[in-house]
Amino acid sequence: MKKLNRYISFLTILFLFVLMLPLHSSAQYMQISVSGTGEVEAEADLLLFNVTITQFHGSPKTAFDRHKEQESFLTRLLISENIAEENIYTNPVNISPMRRQQDGSGYETRQNVTIRIDDVAQFEAMQITLIENGFVNFSGNFTSSMQKEAADEALALAVEDAKMKAEILAKASGKEIIDIITIEYGTRSEVSPRSATAMYVMEAADSSLLQFRQTITVRERVNVVFTAN
Template sequence: MDLSKTSRTLSLILLIVLTFSGCSTAQSLEMGADQDRSLHISLSADEVVKADRLIFRININSQADTPADAYSTHKERESFLAGLLQKYDIEEEDIDYQLMRMNRQFNSRNNTETINTSQSVSVTFSDTDLYEEIQLTLIENGFDNFNGSFAYSKVEEAKKAAMKRAISKALEQAKLITEAAGTQLGNISRIVYSDYNVMPVQNMRMESASISMDTSPGMLDFEKSIVVRASVSVTYLIQ
């Protein structure tokens, strides 16, 4: 075989997977005689912020033998909840709700049927004391289907901060890899990004100042954090 007449292709693939606090990365460096040389980096970075909102989700429901009775009971509970939110001056912008749903359920065991209603209402709080007070009032008045979650009021700002951190880390890793490989980093040829929220994380630190002497401590006395994660995939040209 005449090697001088045979086209040669030189390719080098370097794959490194790194994981460290607040950031995870995967990179590949590709260099070929017949293709553009490039460095691909996929990376995620986190922005950790203190939760400053509580989202309280309440399900209004009723059950009866007839649609009229189920509707009547449902409207009574809906009216009570609306009055309660007005009593505590909850702003309309902090209230979100769905329309009532009604369905017929058949029980084959005793050959009977019931009419069920349901309606979802969510309320956003910044005052945890108010959240607990309303929750207790609902329990005392027959509400037994609700849940809550933590949120952050400036999540868009947190997303931007996480994105900047991810891009900065991507550039840092690109420089490290190209220097180690004996090449020179060029311009960005392609970048893809996404952002999303991650489940809140528990900071095991109690705010002692928030606990009065005559109040039993609860889980809301612990500070909560929200993790906002941004992911980028960046392709750099290699000179």
């Protein structure tokens, strides 16, 4: 009987000890949750030329036929400019009923085409040709062939930024960083253009703002949870 009582007492003490472990652990360690940001500038050595082909007419057939005429012209222009097929991105023609305040009811076609080029002079000349042939909806944006490498570097900097912030918070609390519990990361990079000065990135016409060196800023963000004691 005494042995049984001692055994029960031992189990009770062991059970209480196990219950107290999380309390002891939570009293010893703290969690620090911070966000980190990393930014890297990459040389903007490419242009994305966005062209929207659109036609409006009361007859759907007329709107579509006129659209195909512009599509054929753009195709011939891209071939004559030696734009590689892998640098042309397009989607099918969309046609839908539309009511315009000035033109009334009719049908509108729409097709988006994106062209990747690496020559500013070619970009400027193509714009003039398109305007002369009835195109009115297009734009250009800088991008970089090194965007993926810049994003990887920015991501590493974002983690370092989070760690630095956590160490400051831990030190201010009289603690030290022990380990990382979790890292939350969205897969979408933020990219924004930025213009620097005094250097050429591509051949451009004299007295053009595009003669100045162009860069894009690639930005990554992470949320990191650290433990400290």
